Amino acid sequence: MKRAFAILIGVVVIIAGTVIVTHGAPGLVQAQVAADVIVSQHSEFGSILSDADGKTLYLFTNDERMVSNCSGGCAAAWPPLLIEGDPVAGEGLD
Template identity: 50%
Template sequence: MKRTATATTCAAALLATVLAGCSDSTGDTSGDGYGSAASSASPSKAATVDTKSASGLGTILVDEKGRTLYLFLADKKNKSNCQGDCAKAWPPLLSKGEATAGKDVDKKLLGITKRSGGDEQVTYNGHPLYYYAGDKKPGQTNGQNLDQFGAEWYVLNAKGKQVDS
């Protein structure tokens, strides 16, 4: 347990350093639009939640660009408990208004919750949705089953349930 806490602390410190050194005024550090997931700026359009097949995990939730979405076990139903440094490492999926359901996504499970700063975060089956800053391109699932910021992180399936790997 102590080793996990030390590793998590070191990983969080390293990630914060990398994120601080790579940021620019747009929040997009990659040139391909992927870095915009980590932007804390309010969105200009409604988010889209879609599905995609991921090796070893089955069909999981992604955004319109194929970027993996995660749930945080420390969250309560429709209430995010990921703020500050947590939200830098795990940027929330924000939307301007109601989110759009992609193929195989149950529109009835999509929702919006207000974050502490007033932004609207997309939820699915009551789980606030996040990206992982360690995923550098669409289709990566590097955040799966990580224990960071006090709880574990998982991808979700189309039924809104965590996928155990």
């Protein structure tokens, strides 16, 4: 009898855990992922792209797809935006 009760409790815990993971616990607000790239306003240039810390993003036209040609002093002056996983675009960006 004790074993059957323990198995029943285990099944209930597993089902409850699955429901919470897939649907969220009642009353909890799902956290939103912060955008990696956002649109910021600059007093002189208007709308610009920046990272989540407000650093302006630039395009280095000497770079190639998946190959950076900015290193050493260039990379120190213009550090790249490094993102783990898939990038997240802010409001107004695709």
